Amino acid sequence: MRRYFGRKLLIYGLTFFVAVTVNWMIPRFMPGDPVASMVARANVTRPEAVAAMQAYYNNLFGFDQPLWQQYLNFWAALFRGDFGLSIWLFPTPVADVITAAVPYTLGLIIPSVLLSWVVGNWFGAYAARRKLLDNTVLPIGYVLTATPYMWLAVLLAWGLGVLAGLFPVAGGYSFSLRPNWSWDFFLDLLHHWTLPFLSLFLVALGGWAIGMRNMIIYELESDYSTYLAALGAPARLIRRYAFRNAVLPQVTGLALQLGVIVAGALVTEIVFAYPGLGSLILNAIKNKDFFLLQGTFLFIVLGVLIANFIIDIVYVVVDPRTRAGMAGANA
Amino acid sequence: MTALQEVAPREREGVRREALYFAVRNGKLVTGFAIVFALLLLGLVGPLFVDASPNEYGPQPMSPPGGEHWLGTTTFGQDIFAQFVHGLRSTFVVGVIGGGIAAVIGMIVGFVAGYLGGIVDEILNMLTNIILVIPTLAVLLVINAYLGIRSVLVQGVFIGLTQWPWAARAIRAQTFSLRTREFVDLARMSGSGTGRIIAREIAPNMSSYLFMTFILLFGGSVLIASSLDFIGLGPTEGVSLGLMLQNANQWSALQLGMWWWFVPPGAAITAIVGALYVANVGLDEVFNPKLRET
Amino acid sequence: MSLQVSELRVHYRTLKGEVRALDGMSFELADGEILGLVGESGCGKSTLGKSLIRMDGRMHHVGGRVVLDGRELPIADDRKMNDFRFREVSLIPQYAMSALNPTRKIRRMVTELLRSRGTTVDAAELERRMNQVGLPREVLDRYPIELSGGMKQRMVMVISTLLDPSLLIADEVTSALDVSTQKAVARALLGFRDSGYVKSMIFVTHDLALTHHIADTIMVMYAGKLAEKASADVIVKAPRHPYTRLLLDSLPEVGVRYAERRLEGIAGSPPSLLDPPKGCRFRDRCPLAGDECAEEPPVVEIAPAHHVACWKA
Numbered sequence: 001m002r003r004y005f006g007r008k009l010l011i012y013g014l015t016f017f018v019a020v021t022v023n024w025m026i027p028r029f030m031p032g033d034p035v036a037s038m039v040a041r042a043n044v045t046r047p048e049a050v051a052a053m054q055a056y057y058n059n060l061f062g063f064d065q066p067l068w069q070q071y072l073n074f075w076a077a078l079f080r081g082d083f084g085l086s087i088w089l090f091p092t093p094v095a096d097v098i099t100a101a102v103p104y105t106l107g108l109i110i111p112s113v114l115l116s117w118v119v120g121n122w123f124g125a126y127a128a129r130r131k132l133l134d135n136t137v138l139p140i141g142y143v144l145t146a147t148p149y150m151w152l153a154v155l156l157a158w159g160l161g162v163l164a165g166l167f168p169v170a171g172g173y174s175f176s177l178r179p180n181w182s183w184d185f186f187l188d189l190l191h192h193w194t195l196p197f198l199s200l201f202l203v204a205l206g207g208w209a210i211g212m213r214n215m216i217i218y219e220l221e222s223d224y225s226t227y228l229a230a231l232g233a234p235a236r237l238i239r240r241y242a243f244r245n246a247v248l249p250q251v252t253g254l255a256l257q258l259g260v261i262v263a264g265a266l267v268t269e270i271v272f273a274y275p276g277l278g279s280l281i282l283n284a285i286k287n288k289d290f291f292l293l294q295g296t297f298l299f300i301v302l303g304v305l306i307a308n309f310i311i312d313i314v315y316v317v318v319d320p321r322t323r324a325g326m327a328g329a330n331a
Numbered sequence: 332m333t334a335l336q337e338v339a340p341r342e343r344e345g346v347r348r349e350a351l352y353f354a355v356r357n358g359k360l361v362t363g364f365a366i367v368f369a370l371l372l373l374g375l376v377g378p379l380f381v382d383a384s385p386n387e388y389g390p391q392p393m394s395p396p397g398g399e400h401w402l403g404t405t406t407f408g409q410d411i412f413a414q415f416v417h418g419l420r421s422t423f424v425v426g427v428i429g430g431g432i433a434a435v436i437g438m439i440v441g442f443v444a445g446y447l448g449g450i451v452d453e454i455l456n457m458l459t460n461i462i463l464v465i466p467t468l469a470v471l472l473v474i475n476a477y478l479g480i481r482s483v484l485v486q487g488v489f490i491g492l493t494q495w496p497w498a499a500r501a502i503r504a505q506t507f508s509l510r511t512r513e514f515v516d517l518a519r520m521s522g523s524g525t526g527r528i529i530a531r532e533i534a535p536n537m538s539s540y541l542f543m544t545f546i547l548l549f550g551g552s553v554l555i556a557s558s559l560d561f562i563g564l565g566p567t568e569g570v571s572l573g574l575m576l577q578n579a580n581q582w583s584a585l586q587l588g589m590w591w592w593f594v595p596p597g598a599a600i601t602a603i604v605g606a607l608y609v610a611n612v613g614l615d616e617v618f619n620p621k622l623r624e625t
Numbered sequence: 626m627s628l629q630v631s632e633l634r635v636h637y638r639t640l641k642g643e644v645r646a647l648d649g650m651s652f653e654l655a656d657g658e659i660l661g662l663v664g665e666s667g668c669g670k671s672t673l674g675k676s677l678i679r680m681d682g683r684m685h686h687v688g689g690r691v692v693l694d695g696r697e698l699p700i701a702d703d704r705k706m707n708d709f710r711f712r713e714v715s716l717i718p719q720y721a722m723s724a725l726n727p728t729r730k731i732r733r734m735v736t737e738l739l740r741s742r743g744t745t746v747d748a749a750e751l752e753r754r755m756n757q758v759g760l761p762r763e764v765l766d767r768y769p770i771e772l773s774g775g776m777k778q779r780m781v782m783v784i785s786t787l788l789d790p791s792l793l794i795a796d797e798v799t800s801a802l803d804v805s806t807q808k809a810v811a812r813a814l815l816g817f818r819d820s821g822y823v824k825s826m827i828f829v830t831h832d833l834a835l836t837h838h839i840a841d842t843i844m845v846m847y848a849g850k851l852a853e854k855a856s857a858d859v860i861v862k863a864p865r866h867p868y869t870r871l872l873l874d875s876l877p878e879v880g881v882r883y884a885e886r887r888l889e890g891i892a893g894s895p896p897s898l899l900d901p902p903k904g905c906r907f908r909d910r911c912p913l914a915g916d917e918c919a920e921e922p923p924v925v926e927i928a929p930a931h932h933v934a935c936w937k938a
Contacts, residue, residue, distance in 0.1 A: 015461045022470070026477050139609070146550065146605030148557045150576060151597030158585050158593075169585065214612075227724035228738065230679045231785070232710030237741045241726045248728075256497060259466035266468065267558050271580060278562075285476055285563050293476055300469045308464055320728055321770050352640060 004322070008312050012305045019301040023294050024074045028067075049090045083298070084291035088283050094295040097280065102299070104172055105276035107193065109265050112200035113254070120208025121250055125243045127209070128216045137209055144206025149264035153199040153271035160195060167195045170273040196272045200264055204257075211253055215246035248319050255311040258304050350539070353617040360617060363610025370603055374423055377416030385414040385570045396591050403591040406582050414570050415595050421571035422553055422603060425487040429552025432491025433498060434545045440495065441502025442529045446510050456503070463496035468558055475564035483566045486559065490552045498544050505537050539618040546611045550604040557600050572596035627825045628654040628792055633689035635676045644898045646672040648849040649689070651924065652932075654792070654842075659818060659826045661840030661857065663833050663872070665895060669849040671719075674794045674829045676700055678714045694791055711742055715790035715823070719797040721781040725769040732765035735784060744788070754783045754822070758813045775806050782813060786822045793823040797830055807832075811839045834876055837861050842930075845869050848895050848906040851924055853938075855931040865927065865938040868907050905935070913937045 065073070077083075083094035127137035144152075161169035173179065173188050219225060219242035228238050269278030277296055284292040316322050354360055389400075389408030396403040402411035444455035470493055480486050509515060510533065518528045534541065559565055560573025561580070579585070579593035635647040646669045654660050662670045675681065677691060677700065686701035693713055699705040718724055726734050739746050752762045758779040769777055778798070786793060795814060799807040817823050830836055836843055837857050844854040845868065853866035864870050871891045893910040896902055905911070905918040917936045924934045 011457065011460050012464065014457070015464050018461055019465055023473065026473060138612070142608045142612075143601060143605045146554075146603075146608055147601045148554055148561075148573075148576070148597060150558070150561045150580070151593070151601065154576070154580065154585060154593050154597065158590065162585055162588065210608075223718070223720040223723040224726045227716075227718055227720075227781075228726075230710060230716045230718065231738065231742075232707040232712075233738055233741050234707075237737060241729070245726070245728055256463070259464075259468065262466050263468035263555070263558055267561050270562065281472060282562060285472075290476065294473060297469050297473050300466055304464060304466050320730075320768055349640065 001316070001323075004316070005312070008309065012309060016301065016305060019298065020075070020078065021071075023298060024071060027290065028070075049087055052085060052087075052090060078298075083295035086292045087289040088287040088292060094291050097292060098277070098295055098299050101276050101280050104274060105265060105269065105278070108196055108200060108269070108274070108276065109261065112197050112204060112265075113261055116201045116204035117208050117250070117254060120205045121212045121247060123205075124209040124212025124214075125216050125239075125246065128213045129220060134213070138213065141206040141210040141213070144203055145210060147203055147206075148267075149199065149203050150267040150271050152203055153196065153268045156195050156199050157271060168192050169195065172275040192272075192274070196268050196274050199271075200261075200268055203264060204261060207257065208250065208253075211250055212246060215249055216242050219243075219246045248315070251311060251315050251318060255308050258307055262300055262304060350617050354613075357613040357617055359609050360613025363606040363608075363613060366602055366606035367610070370419055370599060371423055374416055374419030377419070378413075381410065381413040381416060385409065385417045393587070393589060395589075402595055403589070405578065405592055406584075406587070406589075411575075411591060411595065414575055415572075415599070417570040418572040418575055418596060419599060421483045421566070421569060422556070422600065424483050425490065425556040425571070426549040426553045426603075428484060428487025429490035429494060429556065430545055430549030432488060433495040433548045433552065434541070436491070437495040437498030437544065437548070438502055438534075438541065440499040442506050442533065444499070445503040445506025446525065446529055446533065448507075448510075452503075455499075459496045459499045459503075462493070463500070467493045467555060471555065471559055472562065472564060475559060479567065480564065481567050483569055483571060486556060486566050487552065490555050490559075494548060494551055494555070498548055501544060502537075502541070505540055506533055509533050509536060539614065543611050543614055546607050546614075550607045553600060553604055572600050627656045627658070627694060629690075629692045630677075631690050631692075633673075633676065633691060634687040635672055635680070635684055636687050637672075637683050638685065639683070639899075642899050645849050645901060646684075646898060647676065648898070648901065650846075650849075650851055651689075652844060652851060652854060654825050654827070656824050657818065658842060659815075659828060659840045661833075661836030661843040662827055662829045662846065663831060663836055663843060664846035664852075666831060667895060667898075668846045669898075670829050670831075670846050671796060672849075673846070674716075674796045674827060677792070677827070678710060678716045678794055679703070679706065711785075711790065712788050713790055714792045714794065715785045715788070717782055717785050717793065717795045717798050719800070721778045721798060722774050722801065724781050725777060727769050730766055730768055731780060735765075735787070738784070739787070742788070751783070751787065754787070755780075757816060757820070758783060759809075775802070775809075778802070778810065779813065782810075782817070786817055789822055791824045793817070793826045795826060795828045798828075799830065799832065799835060807835055808838075811835060815839050833861075833872060845872065848901060849898055850906060851932065851934055852907070853931075853933045853935075855928075855933075859928075859931055865931070865933045866935045867911050867913050867937065871910075871912075907935075 081095050083098070085091050086094050086097050089097055123137055124141075127133040157169040160166050168174070168191060172192055173185065174192075177185055177188055179185065216239075220238065222242075222245075225238050225242055228241070265276070266278035266281060268274070269276045270282050273279060277300065280292060280296055283289070284296065386409060389404055389410060391400070391404055392406050392408040394400055394404050400410050400412065402415060404410055405414075440455050440459060444452040444459075467490075471489060474489055475486075480489070506529075515528060515532050518532045523531070556565075556571070557573035557576065560571050561577045563577060565571055565574045565577065573596070575596040576593055579589070579596075584590075584592040630653070631651045633647055633650045634645070637644040637646055648669075650669075650673060652660075662673065664670045672684065675684065676686070677698070680686070680700065680703075691698040691700055693709070698709055698714070725731065729737070735751070736746050751765075755762065755764065760776060760779055760783070764772060764776060764780060772780065782798075798814075799810055802810060814826065814828070818826060828836060828840055833843075837860075840857045842854065843857050843860040845852045845860070845866065847868050853860065853864065853869045855864075860869060861873065864873060868891075875891060891910055896906050896909065902908070904920055905914070905922050908914045908918045911918070915937070920936075922934045922936045924932050925938075926932050927938055
């Protein structure tokens with residue numbers, strides 16, 4: 001067990017190291033003079049922001065220092081939680097801007113991922129090897145999983161928002177309200193949350209249903225299923241075993257899909273002007289706020305790594321073989 | 332989606348003929364490829380029939396689909412059909428470049444790691460796993476934001492460079508199971524070099540698998556490119572389906588009820604990627620007899 | 626009479642047409658008898674084994690009957706056949722190493738399987754039988770991945786015979802094992818018969834030498850048909866069908882120096898069962914073939930319990 005998690009943590013540690021290094025390298029090894037070109041491209045009108053930007057870049061890049069010193073400084077700043085100041089929301093620290101946006105993104109991603117995974121697996125398993133259902137679930141699943149997240153979001157916003165007028169199509173809450181702990185505000189929040197959630201949920205749902213359907217077909221063809229059938233076991237038992245075994249690769253699949261899901265959440269937020277990380281990125285790009293962009297990048301990488309580690313733990317819990325193998329290895 | 336079955340080496344000639352027999356009778360495969368080819372053809376031929384350059388401002392803004400502008404115009408009077416057919420081209424270019432580069436890197440890493448094993452495998456596997464967990468879009472965001480990607484081609488290259496890890500992992504696993512087979516042993520004993528064994532013995536035995544991997548990478552590249560375009564980090568020159576969606580969103584096509592602006596590009600992406608996925612299932616059924624409906 | 630198979634025909638559906646894997650097989654199997662079923666791969670022996678318990682999707686029953694203990698087996702009806710499976714006919718599959726669900730502990734899997742068939746596990750009996758094949762009771766609390774290949778194989782043997790079936794089909798159970806394990810498995814199967822866990826057994830294999838150790842009767846198949854059937858000793862010492870003789874000649878013998886006596890396979894290959902030739906199917910490879918072989922030889926009982934399908938026998 002220690003070996004397994006040790007290895008995983010090593011990989012995640014290295015990944016974070018690589019991500020930070022890439023983040024450090026990109027502005028430095030870009031062609032041309034980064035400070036000049038960024039200040040020029042930033043197009044910021046507020047003079048105090050321009051001055052701050054220049055100061056920050058010079059300070060951060062520290063071109064008078066050797067490269068290794070610059071690199072170490074970068075890490076040191078990181079550990080202090082210092083991502084620099086946002087240009088767009090000058091002079092708010094990048095860390096604060098991100099912390100304010102993260103709850104919205106997590107509030108979208110976590111329910112939509114978990115629900116789509118559960119419902120999708122259930123649909124897929126149920127449809128497999130049942131002709132009629134298979135022939136409907138499969139095409140619908142493929143269309144959903146091939147849909148660009150933002151397009152489904154746009155369609156839902158147009159159909160259920162603009163045309164039907166059932167849901168608001170922009171923002172995390174109504175402009176007339178101030179965030180507070182009241183019941184009204186919560187309902188308003190939920191109202192704004194529904195469409196972005198629904199579009200994320202639907203696109204992801206298709207992928208899980210198809211994945212499960214394909215996995216379970218392989219399991220139903222496997223030797224242990226054939227053996228049970230030869231001993232006259234009812235289809236119900238065989239399917240139950242197949243499902244149990246087919247779920248395992250789906251757990252691994254969840255880890256592999258995290259990147260895609262995060263990407264989907266970002267563009268969905270942009271469509272609905274939802275105040276999460278996606279909208280931050282859009283504004284960072286519009287305002288050439290590179291500190292904010294890089295901070296968000298590191299934050300996303302960190303979040304994905306943590307999610308990966310949680311999935312690793314879950315996998316050990318659900319696959320008895322990893323535990324059995326580990327017990328054997330320790331003994 | 333990426334659940335491809337293990338491939339078993341069989342007599343190649345017979346398998347090829349049998350595969351062809353099932354291929355032309357597989358509804359999923361035929362329908363999928365038919366849709367993709369139809370859209371590819373539209374992208375290739377379409378621009379020849381449109382006089383309007385896709386980004387040129389026209390005199391009739393915001394007109395719905397009709398005789399003069401088949402798919403209507405944008406708020407700036409740009410012809411949406413012209414943008415659409417040019418955008419299709421970009422989509423296929425990004426798919427081929429991104430999917431192709433990712434497939435090549437994935438194959439090299441996967442073959443070498445799976446065939447050589449040992450320390451080489453350890454290192455390559457570590458590298459693959461590291462890049463695998465970094466969210467692709469996030470990396471591309473930072474790269475594109477700094478470099479300011481100009482052309483569709485460069486966009487495809489960067490997508491290809493970041494998308495290969497899962498393919499490498501899958502190919503490595505396949506190679507691993509093939510390298511101990513008798514025909515590979517035989518080639519090794521008869522003195523063939525590593526490169527030759529991989530190219531002559533291993534790759535042909537998983538050619539169908541490799542093709543299916545490429546299809547999935549193609550679809551993935553198209554989707555990532557459209558997301559990048561939508562965020563505003565698309566190519567600064569040219570048109571793409573993702574950029575059309577971005578413009579529609581940016582200029583409030585939704586609130587103005589200009590459905591003809593945002594429906595076609597999204598529908599085309601969905602159709603291309605979805606049709607490829609469905610064709611992929613068809614291919615899987617053709618190459619894995621177990622999956623055929625009995 | 627335990628098992629009577631008469632004129633059984635089972636075909637495979639393929640692209641190129643019907644493959645006649647079993648083309649009119651008739652034989653009988655007595656209570657307590659172990660029948661060794663041998664032949665080259667593709668001769669239909671595995672098809673016969675599968676037909677008696679569960680046909681796969683591409684197989685279909687064309688004609689003939691199978692009667693077990695006086696009751697006809699509905700072999701073409703997958704659903705009706707369920708009543709007979711496990712209780713009357715059981716199987717030790719070729720893939721015994723991978724036949725156990727990898728994510729269930731053995732005890733739980735056995736319990737759930739038996740419950741699904743409407744019975745319960747007699748724990749004492751189960752452990753006694755495991756003991757008989759040398760499996761400690763702790764195995765029940767393990768996952769299959771924790772067992773060795775041989776242990777999994779023996780566990781499957783115990784599970785398959787738990788309901789004391791009348792007929793047990795052992796399909797190539799020894800092909801994946803090394804020689805010493807093969808002997809142990811063969812002994813265990815004999816023990817099952819002697820303890821009355823199974824009444825009769827069909828031991829499908831391509832290994833004539835091993836069959837001789839455990840089978841009472843040996844049946845040789847060729848191209849979907851019966852070639853010769855007689856007691857094990859007669860088949861080995863006084864075979865009458867030229868195919869059986871060639872099979873025996875191609876076996877290596879212990880103590881024989883091969884420099885002096887070259888091992889020979891049988892020249893040529895079996896005919897395609899898509900469109901089998903008229904007359905004797907072994908004719909093209911037979912050293913004795915003559916004009917009469919253009920007509921199909923019937924199965925004749927040339928001596929008590931010795932059946933041969935050959936004009937020259």
